[in-house]
Amino acid sequence: YDPDVEMHWQAKILVGADGPHSLVRHTTGIATQARALKDTYIMGDFAQHTSAARDEHDETASIFLEPAGVVESFPLPGQMRRWVAHTGAELMPESPRGLTDLIAERTGTAVDPRTSTMISAFHVRRRLVQQMVIGRCLIIGDAAHEVSPIGGQGMTLGWLDAVEVAPLLIQVLSDQNPAPLDRLENFRTFEQRRRSAARTVAWQAELNMALGRPMSLSATSVQNAVLRAVLSTRMRHRLAKAFTMRQPLCGAEIQVPG
Ligand SMILES: Cc1cc2nc3c(=O)[nH]c(=O)nc-3n(C[C@H](O)[C@H](O)[C@H](O)COP(=O)(O)OP(=O)(O)OC[C@H]3O[C@@H](n4cnc5c(N)ncnc54)[C@H](O)[C@@H]3O)c2cc1C
Known part of the structure; x- marks a missing residue:
């Protein structure tokens, strides 16, 4: 297009x-009726082999409800894992290391930032026609x-x-x-x-x-x-x-x- x-x-x-x-x-x-929500998140895909995954084929989804905000982790195909973290009201810079540091800080899980294949920081909006x-x-x-x-x-x-x-x-x-x-x-x-x-x-x-x-x-x-x-x-x-x-x-x- x-x-x-x-x-x-x-x-x-x-x-x-x-x-x-x-x-x-x-x-x-x-x-339409649209509303911007005050939350922001950062999301990134990394190789599965972290200190939290039981093995490379771990298919567990994890949700960490932490005082600084939620961290979610989902298995993806190809031994990858998607991580999503709440980042307050301001967008965080799109840096793999920024996200892996935040994951380590909140959950104690070590994720290798060099294995990042995607990183995206986003606002949330709701709209219905x-x-x-x-x-x-x-x-x-x-x-x-x-x-x-x-x-x-x-x-x-x-x-x-x-x-x-x-x-x-x-x-x-x-x-x-x-x-x-x-x-x-x-x-x-x-x-x-x-x-x-x-x-x-x-x-x-x-x-x-x-x-x-x-x-x-x-x-x-x-x-x-x-x-x-x-x-x-x-x-x-x-x-x-x-x-x-x-x-x-x-x-x-x-x-x-x-
Ligand atoms: C950060 C993020 C994470 C998400 N995670 C998930 C998830 O885990 N699971 C899930 O189910 N959903 C998720 N979503 C939502 C999902 O991406 C969307 O709901 C979905 O992509 C909507 O599909 P769509 O085809 O309606 O629109 P789009 O994916 O936006 O596709 C519209 C297409 O139309 C084309 N287009 C636009 N205007 C024109 C034009 N005038 N002429 C020709 N072509 C045109 C565009 O180029 C585009 O290819 C996520 C969204 C975001 C932002």
């Missing part, structure tokens, strides 16, 4: 899957809903939009002259369901973020004691599913169509 090259296309239906700065959203005049369908256009993915990356559900939300709308599009495209989509009941239901899913994911991601904000030593001790108590009961399975967003805190398990 080159923003300096102008192209003209004609189509019966336009689907905008063009990301958070969606041109389709702007040109169709779809209104008021409609996903307008006339013969519709928008999906981050064009329609941006959620906090903490929780890792943004891309899944977008894929689920696509999975749900694809059969509706096939149906409507069999018509020589399709009606405006926003007049069709099944597209209105699609919009309602997907906006509601985005709201649930955004809310849950922000709850996860709240747990990982910097807090005083005493507040961290209380939070950790409560979590330890919950994790010693059968609730731990539900909590793990909620934290990894496989299940809303209340309601049914998220189903991915086969």
Whole structure:
């Protein structure tokens, strides 16, 4: 995609899957509600062999709730590991050593900064459109809903939009002259369901973020004691599913169509 090259296309239906700065959203005049959150994070990928990983194939995900802010660590393919750390309200410079020093300071884990393959510092924003369908256009993915990356559900939300709308599009495209989509009941239901899913994911991601904000030593001790108590009961399975967003805190398990 080159923003300096102008192209003209004609189509019966336009689907905008063009990301958070969606041109389709702007040109169709779809209104959004957006909010910048005060949290910043730094994220980086490093080789797996750390003092915390049990072996090179360790598939454990770890969440360290520390007074200075959360540190999360997830296994990646190719014996790599992704680390994410809360960095307060100001973005930290994108330096692998800066992140590995912070990991060591907060968790005591030694990660080799020379094995870094990606480093990114980011702000968090929440955005939801008021409609996903307008006339013969519709928008999906981050064009329609941006959620906090903490929780890792943004891309899944977008894929689920696509999975749900694809059969509706096939149906409507069999018509020589399709009606405006926003007049069709099944597209209105699609919009309602997907906006509601985005709201649930955004809310849950922000709850996860709240747990990982910097807090005083005493507040961290209380939070950790409560979590330890919950994790010693059968609730731990539900909590793990909620934290990894496989299940809303209340309601049914998220189903991915086969
Ligand atoms: C730091 C960070 C970490 C994340 N981590 C996770 C995670 O772990 N798990 C997860 O599920 N999600 C994660 N996400 C969210 C995920 O990246 C997004 O939800 C996902 O990429 C959205 O996909 P999309 O296709 O809607 O938009 P995008 O990925 O933004 O893709 C839009 C595409 O459209 C193209 N485009 C834009 N305008 C035009 C135009 N006018 N003409 C032609 N092409 C155009 C762009 O070049 C781009 O290729 C993360 C996001 C961030 C910022």
